Amino acid sequence: xxxxxxxxxxxxxxxxxxxxxxxxxxxxxxxxxxxxxxxxxxxxxxxxxxxxxxxxxxxxxxxxxxxxxxxxxxxxxxxxxxxxxxxxxxxxxxxxxxxxxxxxxxxxxxxxxxxxxxxxxxxxxxxxxxxxxxxxxxxxxxxxxxxxxxxxxxxxxxxxxxxxxxxxxxxxxxxxxxxxxxxxxxxxxxxxxxxxxxxxxxxxxxxxxxxxxxxxxxxxxxxxxxxxxxxxxxxxxxxxxxxxxxxxxxxxxxxxxxxxxxxxxxxxxxxxxxxxxxx
Amino acid sequence: xxxxxxxxxxxxxxxxxxxxxxxxxxxxxxxxxxxxxxxxxxxxxxxxxxxxxxxxxxxxxxxxxxxxxxxxxxxxxxxxxxxxxxxxxxxxxxxxxxxxxxxxxxxxxxxxxxxxxxxxxxxxxxxxxxxxxxxxxxxxxxxxxxxxxxxxxxxxxxxxxxxxxxxxxxxxxxxxxxxxxxxxxxxxxxxxxxxxxxxxxxxxxxxxxxxxxxxxxxxxxxxxxxxxxxxxxxxxxxxxxxxxxxxxxxxxxxxxxxxxxxxxxxxxxxxxxxxxxxxxxxxxxxxxxxxxxxxxxxxxxxxxxxxxxxxx
Numbered sequence: 001x002x003x004x005x006x007x008x009x010x011x012x013x014x015x016x017x018x019x020x021x022x023x024x025x026x027x028x029x030x031x032x033x034x035x036x037x038x039x040x041x042x043x044x045x046x047x048x049x050x051x052x053x054x055x056x057x058x059x060x061x062x063x064x065x066x067x068x069x070x071x072x073x074x075x076x077x078x079x080x081x082x083x084x085x086x087x088x089x090x091x092x093x094x095x096x097x098x099x100x101x102x103x104x105x106x107x108x109x110x111x112x113x114x115x116x117x118x119x120x121x122x123x124x125x126x127x128x129x130x131x132x133x134x135x136x137x138x139x140x141x142x143x144x145x146x147x148x149x150x151x152x153x154x155x156x157x158x159x160x161x162x163x164x165x166x167x168x169x170x171x172x173x174x175x176x177x178x179x180x181x182x183x184x185x186x187x188x189x190x191x192x193x194x195x196x197x198x199x200x201x202x203x204x205x206x207x208x209x210x211x212x213x214x215x216x217x218x219x220x221x222x223x224x225x226x227x228x229x230x231x232x233x234x235x236x237x238x239x240x241x242x243x244x245x246x247x248x249x250x251x252x253x254x255x256x257x258x259x260x261x262x263x264x265x266x267x268x269x270x271x272x273x274x275x276x277x278x279x
Numbered sequence: 280x281x282x283x284x285x286x287x288x289x290x291x292x293x294x295x296x297x298x299x300x301x302x303x304x305x306x307x308x309x310x311x312x313x314x315x316x317x318x319x320x321x322x323x324x325x326x327x328x329x330x331x332x333x334x335x336x337x338x339x340x341x342x343x344x345x346x347x348x349x350x351x352x353x354x355x356x357x358x359x360x361x362x363x364x365x366x367x368x369x370x371x372x373x374x375x376x377x378x379x380x381x382x383x384x385x386x387x388x389x390x391x392x393x394x395x396x397x398x399x400x401x402x403x404x405x406x407x408x409x410x411x412x413x414x415x416x417x418x419x420x421x422x423x424x425x426x427x428x429x430x431x432x433x434x435x436x437x438x439x440x441x442x443x444x445x446x447x448x449x450x451x452x453x454x455x456x457x458x459x460x461x462x463x464x465x466x467x468x469x470x471x472x473x474x475x476x477x478x479x480x481x482x483x484x485x486x487x488x489x490x491x492x493x494x495x496x497x498x499x500x501x502x503x504x505x506x507x508x509x510x511x512x513x514x515x516x517x518x519x520x521x522x523x524x525x526x527x528x529x530x531x532x533x534x535x536x537x538x539x540x541x542x543x544x545x546x547x548x549x550x551x552x553x554x555x556x557x558x559x560x561x562x563x564x565x566x567x568x569x570x571x572x573x574x575x576x577x578x579x580x581x582x583x584x585x586x587x588x589x590x591x
Contacts (some may be wrong), residue, residue: 012394016402019388022466024405027412029431030420041429049433094317103310111386113317115579116325118520120527122573126555126564138381150324153317178445182304183501211413213530214548216307218556229415233534244423251416270410273471274478 027252034059059245063236068223069250070144072231075141076254078208079227084205090149091156091201095268096186098157099164100172110161117154124150125218132219143219144227148209155208156201158176159272163197164190171189200272203265210258228254335565340576342559353566363567368543370570372457373546374526377464382518385472386510390502392473393480403474410470418534421463425449425535452584453543456536460544470518479513480506480585515585523578527571547571 029048033041035055040046061070097108128147137143167190175185191198205268216227223235232250236243262269337351340346357363358444388406394401409417424431434444445457462505491501528550532538537551539546545553547570555564 009395010503012391012396016388016391016396017383019391019469020402020405021543023409023470026417026420026466027408028423030417044428048429048434054417090316091351092321093313097310097313099308101313103307103308105312109314109318111583114583115306116321118523118575118579118582120524120548120571120575121326122527122529122551123568123575124325124328124332126551126561126568127328127335127554128324130331130561131328149320153320157317171485182309183299192471194458211415213413213415214532217533218552229413231558233415233419233466244426244429247419252417254416255412258411258413262408263404266400269407270403270474273410274475 029253030248034245035251036245038245051275059253060205060227061241062243063246063249063253066249067231067236067246069228069231071224072226072228072235075225076227076229077257079141079144079148079207080206082145083152083209087149087156087197087205088202089150090267092160092191092198094153095157095160096164096190100169104109113154113157115262116150117158119151121151121212121214125214128215129218132205137219139219139221139225140226141220141225144212144216147215147219148212152205156205159204160194160197162273163194163200165200167193192208196268199265200268203261203268204272206261207258207269294446304382316474323422332565332569332586333560336569338564340445340514340560340561340562342556342560342561349562353563357563357566361543362545364549365542366445366547366550366567367570369457369542369544370526370546373461373464373528373541373544374522375466377461378518380461380465381468381472382514383520384469385476385517386514388469388473389476389480390506392477406473407470414467414530415534417467418531421459422450422535425459427451430557450536451540453540455541456544459530461533463535464528467531468521472521475517476510479510512585515581518580519585526574 026039031050032051035057036051037053037056037058040051040053046052090225094113098106098113106163128150132138132143132147135143135146138145171193172182172185172190175189176182211229212227213229216230217234220226220230226235228250231256232247236247236250288454297492305311334477335346337348337350338346339352356437392403423429427448427450430446430449432449433442436442436446437444449455449459483552487509489502491505496504526546527548528546532544532546533552536544538549540552547567551564551567554567556563
């Protein structure tokens with residue numbers, strides 16, 4: 001590599017540094033705060049960027065044993081897994097039909113799905129709260145299992161339509177000429193080819209429902225029913241005294257499941273993020 | 280008689296099953312069957328609540344009380360309330376500033392990520408991180424960073440000498456609070472812009488740059504005459520997407536400022552929640568939410584023109 005190219009390359013990295021600091025610093029600071037002892041945490045003269053007086057896991061033990069954090073996490077997990085599975089099944093069959101089959105009003109149905117994909121959750125939460133009450137699901141985590149698919153299904157459908165279109169029609173036709181029914185062809189031939197798309201849709205659906213906040217905040221309120229993000233933001237803040245250490249510990253721990261998925265499936269996240277917007 | 284009924288029954292059973300499987304093999308039957316679960320769900324939990332929102336907005340609905348139609352009075356009342364007029368203004372300031380900043384920073388970051396880099400995966404992972412973590416929780420982290428007594432932002436600013444002691448009270452002062460909310464929204468939305476624009480950049484054929492270079496175009500000219508025109512489609516889509524989701528932002532404002540101080544950071548969604556749930560005036564709350572609808576319509580219309588063109 002010649003000198004000019006190397007200088008250029010180093011310059012590019014230097015220019016990236018502010019972006020990286022901006023992106024990562026909040027997590028660094030949250031984690032750091034959650035590991036600090038209170039006397040250092042509330043010492044205004046201490047340097048907030050490092051731990052000088054030794055780390056502690058007190059905030060974490062307090063969070064796990066003195067609050068209902070584990071219940072909230074369990075609720076989050078239940079809601080997320082069920083809503084993701086449900087949406088993936090509904091979304092897969094709908095996407096296959098919309099991308100592959102010719103039938104009455106297929107074009108306008110595809111458009112309708114896309115339009116609902118753009119509807120923000122904050123537009124409909126008030127009337128949806130009434131529907132949830134009528135269904136007898138007021139203050140229940142099951143309300144979330146039922147309502148999360150309203151934004152997950154359009155997303156999965158839209159994403160998977162793109163993947164189904166990339167499978168050549170001939171593959172399926174061959175199977176059908178050999179005597180398979182269309183459903184068998186879908187199950188045995190098309191779905192195995194679209195596994196990357198299904199993984200991508202599942203990951204995104206999981207992330208979107210784990211991160212969902214406004215529905216969870218509106219439809220559930222008692223400590224046995226709320227999800228992790230609602231629990232941490234509402235139950236850990238009591239009155240005017242904030243337990244910053246435990247609060248940050250809660251924020252860090254409740255993000256862990258997503259970060260783990262993210263580390264293992266980074267490439268899927270990258271492709272899904274772009275496919276969702278561009279396809 | 281008896282014999283012939285049995286004959287028909289025997290003859291029909293396999294044929295019914297055969298007919299079902301034959302129907303399932305026909306596109307005009309299988310299609311609607313496959314789409315119907317999604318359709319039922321969306322009619323019941325999106326279209327129906329939307330109609331309810333329309334009804335609520337023209338009624339005096341109050342939690343736990345029968346409601347009456349009152350025409351457009353909710354909308355008129357809203358225009359006469361300072362809180363709503365402030366919110367209306369906030370929404371445009373917030374959305375305009377955040378989307379513009381995300382666009383400029385997103386293009387810059389995408390151009391940097393498109394270079395030859397060491398640790399490419401690690402860098403991409405770090406850039407995308409804010410988008411993956413639950414917003415409500417990461418906003419808690421920002422809340423702590425903007426804390427009036429222990430703000431790490433101010434500590435750093437003072438240490439670097441770019442702020443006068445004691446530094447701004449971020450969440451307690453009008454304009455600083457809005458700035459804080461916008462910063463967190465930029466932080467959270469930048470990965471989507473950067474990664475999507477990067478995908479657009481990668482798709483531009485390298486020969487075009489070589490041709491432009493051969494014609495004597497410098498880096499700036501190449502960006503202006505090759506990159507930007509070819510990126511137009513992707514940029515339009517990203518901006519449209521981001522506009523609707525920035526305009527309807529809830530989580531960041533709710534956690535960081537609760538709309539305060541004195542409504543200076545309220546957006547439609549947070550005000551709708553406060554009016555509709557905390558004070559119980561669902562009719563008025565629904566009317567506030569519906570102000571998101573015109574923006575949604577414009578975005579949908581524009582998206583369908585761009586996206587449909589590509590997809591079908």
